[in-house]
Every structure is written in structure tokens, then in C-alpha cells.
Amino acid sequence: MLYRFDLHMHSFYSADAAAAPEELIAAARARGLSGIAITDHDSCEVHEYLLKKGLERPDGLPVDGFLVVPGMEVSTAHGHMLCIGTTLPVMRDEPAHDVFAAIRDRGGVAIPAHPYDRWRAGIHETILDELPLEAIEVFNAAVTSRNFNDNAHAYATNRGLSMTASSDAHHATAVGISQTAFEMDNLSVADLLAALRSGGTPAGNYLSRREALKKHFGNWFRVFNRSAPE
Numbered sequence: 001m002l003y004r005f006d007l008h009m010h011s012f013y014s015a016d017a018a019a020a021p022e023e024l025i026a027a028a029r030a031r032g033l034s035g036i037a038i039t040d041h042d043s044c045e046v047h048e049y050l051l052k053k054g055l056e057r058p059d060g061l062p063v064d065g066f067l068v069v070p071g072m073e074v075s076t077a078h079g080h081m082l083c084i085g086t087t088l089p090v091m092r093d094e095p096a097h098d099v100f101a102a103i104r105d106r107g108g109v110a111i112p113a114h115p116y117d118r119w120r121a122g123i124h125e126t127i128l129d130e131l132p133l134e135a136i137e138v139f140n141a142a143v144t145s146r147n148f149n150d151n152a153h154a155y156a157t158n159r160g161l162s163m164t165a166s167s168d169a170h171h172a173t174a175v176g177i178s179q180t181a182f183e184m185d186n187l188s189v190a191d192l193l194a195a196l197r198s199g200g201t202p203a204g205n206y207l208s209r210r211e212a213l214k215k216h217f218g219n220w221f222r223v224f225n226r227s228a229p230e
Contacts, residue, residue, distance in 0.1 A: 003034035008166030023172040031176035035067030060189030079123035114140040139165035139204035165202030178204035
């Protein structure tokens with residue numbers, strides 16, 4: 001069966017985002033997604049919150065037909081890397097190789113986020129070449145230049161890597177604008193990780209000018225957003 005996911009987004013547990021976790025889930029459901037990975041910057045607090053609220057399950061199964069996947073966006077010493085399918089302690093500024101190994105050891109999949117985007121801490125190709133990658137983000141809706149996505153797609157093709165497309169949403173209104181479809185037997189974190197390693201079908205649209213401005217200035221005005229935590 002075909003399931004669709006957005007595997008890169010941020011809740012108000014990221015300092016530059018404003019949406020409540022519940023808003024991200026509602027927006028994803030409204031777009032017809034099967035699940036999402038909330039990947040806050042250097043924090044897994046959102047998953048502790050969702051587990052307590054009963055909106056995420058520790059066994060990796062869906063809640064009311066919708067799957068919330070544990071994850072984090074790690075600010076490694078070499079750039080940003082998504083941790084998908086598991087949680088991590090804070091590993092900010094640690095080498096990308098060490099972060100990759102920690103994700104793999106915990107059974108997750110490590111995905112370089114917006115590679116080639118030098119303005120947004122994309123991991124340089126020389127480092128990518130050294131990592132035994134299984135997947136890479138080839139379409140990020142918020143890249144500073146569309147050429148960066150083209151370069152990532154070419155790199156993934158040359159290495160035969162699984163490809164993902166993600167919204168990198170910092171507001172609920174952008175959730176699902178880019179997504180990846182996977183053939184899976186069941187809707188679960190385990191099945192998703194297996195499908196990620198095998199390969200999915202990315203499909204992406206770029207942020208509108210309005211959404212791009214909201215993302216860019218969102219952290220400035222976050223204090224005025226009622227969704228943001230105190």
C-alpha cells in the first residue's frame with residue numbers, strides 16, 4: 001500500500017518555529033498524509049510531549065490511523081543531518097560521522113538535510129562521500145536556491161541513494177507541501193525505515209513567497225504567536 005510522509009518539519013520546540021505539535025498533525029491529516037516526522041533542532045522534547053499526550057506511540061504504531069515518527073535535526077559540526085525513526089541525546093557540534101554512527105546504532109536512518117545549501121548548513125560533498133549513506137534529502141521546499149536541490153538529486157542518483165522530499169515546515173500551513181511516497185505493507189515506524197532504505201518517490205513544491213517570509217521572520221515574531229510555549 002502507498003503511504004505518504006513529510007519527514008522534515010519543526011514545532012515550537014525549535015527556537016525558530018511557532019506551530020504546536022497538534023497543529024502539525026492536524027495540517028498533515030488535512031493534506032492526506034499518512035504520517036510525519038517532527039525533526040526539531042537538536043531536541044527530541046516534542047516526542048516526549050506527544051507520547052504523554054497519546055498522539056505518538058513508543059511501539060512505533062499509528063494513533064487513529066496516523067503515524068508520528070520520532071526524529072531530530074542535528075546541527076553537526078559539518079552541517080545539518082536528520083535523524084529519522086529514533087531519538088538522540090543532544091549531539092550539537094559533534095562530527096557528522098559520529099552523529100551518523102549514533103543514529104545507525106539506534107536503528108534509525110540518517111538523512112543529510114538540504115545538502116549543498118551552503119546558506120543553511122548543508123553538509124559538504126566531501127563529507128557526504130565519507131558517510132555510508134542510505135538516503136538523502138533531494139528536495140527541500142525552503143532551499144535558498146533551486147540549484148541546491150538539483151545538485152542533491154544528481155548526487156543521490158550517482159550514488160544510488162534513496163531520495164526524500166520534505167517541506168522543512170516551520171509553520172503548520174507549510175506541512176506536506178513536499179512529501180515522499182513509500183510502498184509499505186503496514187503503517188509503522190519499522191516499515192517506514194525499511195521503505196526509506198529501499199527508496200521512495202519524492203514529490204515537491206517550493207514554499208510560496210508568503211510561506212518563505214513566514215519561515216524567515218517567524219522566529220522574530222514568535223513571541224506574539226499564541227502557539228509558542230512560554
